[in-house]
Amino acid sequence: MTHPPVVTYPTYLQLDKILEAQAPLGPATLGPSVHAAEQFFIVVHQAFELWFKQVLTDLDCACEALSAQPRDPERALDHLQRVASIHRLLYQQMTLFDHLSPGTFLAFRPYLGTASGSESDQWRQVQKALGLRGEPRSQLYALLESAARDSGLSMLDVYREPFRAGVLYRLAEALVDISDLFWQLSAAHVEIAERTIGQREGTGGTRGVPYLREALEVKAFPELWDIRTRL
Ligand code: HEM
Numbered sequence: 001m002t003h004p005p006v007v008t009y010p011t012y013l014q015l016d017k018i019l020e021a022q023a024p025l026g027p028a029t030l031g032p033s034v035h036a037a038e039q040f041f042i043v044v045h046q047a048f049e050l051w052f053k054q055v056l057t058d059l060d061c062a063c064e065a066l067s068a069q070p071r072d073p074e075r076a077l078d079h080l081q082r083v084a085s086i087h088r089l090l091y092q093q094m095t096l097f098d099h100l101s102p103g104t105f106l107a108f109r110p111y112l113g114t115a116s117g118s119e120s121d122q123w124r125q126v127q128k129a130l131g132l133r134g135e136p137r138s139q140l141y142a143l144l145e146s147a148a149r150d151s152g153l154s155m156l157d158v159y160r161e162p163f164r165a166g167v168l169y170r171l172a173e174a175l176v177d178i179s180d181l182f183w184q185l186s187a188a189h190v191e192i193a194e195r196t197i198g199q200r201e202g203t204g205g206t207r208g209v210p211y212l213r214e215a216l217e218v219k220a221f222p223e224l225w226d227i228r229t230r231l
Pocket residue numbers: 044045048049094097100105115116117118119120123124189192193196197201202203204205206207208209211212215
């Protein structure tokens with residue numbers, strides 16, 4: 001009789017793969033501190049990608065819960081609140097780069113070639129789910145609006161009568177949290193870029209900081225920001 005393999009902490013988490021996946025490209029001649037800084041740079045970016053994987057899964061689940069028959073807004077809320085909390089962490093994570101000195105970064109930056117955060121598929125998918133980056137409208141927002149319509153409420157009613165709207169109001173505010181935190185994360189990114197590379201061009205070939213700043217002109221779920229003026 002064959003027994004199922006014993007589950008252990010390192011095998012369950014596949015730590016052998018994860019802990020071998022940091023490979024700084026700067027030569028050893030740059031010294032141990034530059035090596036440590038490049039490893040730090042890689043770990044932070046990898047952690048972003050892992051968290052974005054979770055964010056995308058939770059956003060999908062929230063959409064699924066809001067489009068199920070019958071709709072399950074409480075379950076959608078659980079997922080959206082987790083997304084908001086992860087974004088709070090990601091903002092903090094971005095500020096970790098306050099501990100990457102410009103001189104050290106410049107030492108290993110040439111080895112990055114043309115690699116750039118703008119090649120992050122998952123970041124783009126998150127932006128798409130939030131209705132950013134030229135997307136006409138977020139599916140998530142459209143689903144919330146139709147859930148409100150099913151209850152005979154417009155989104156303005158949801159804000160005028162939060163007590164009556166209940167979970168719909170809390171869902172709308174979870175989206176505002178996510179919008180706000182994604183904006184704060186993007187703003188922290190611009191600050192970090194300026195702090196480490198000043199007005200240099202990006203490795204991806206853009207103008208760098210001025211290009212990144214343009215993204216701060218738009219916020220996700222503009223309808224929910226607009227309602228604050230119309231109330
Ligand atoms: C020292 C840290 C960082 C610096 C100096 C930096 C710098 C830049 C610059 C200059 C750009 C413009 C595109 C280019 O020409 O390369 C950019 C884009 C981008 N970076 Fe960063 N970045 C840093 C950290 C991060 C982190 C931790 C992430 C998280 C994944 C990230 C994600 C992105 C994304 C998604 C873009 C594309 C933005 C867009 O096109 O709207 N960056 N970064």
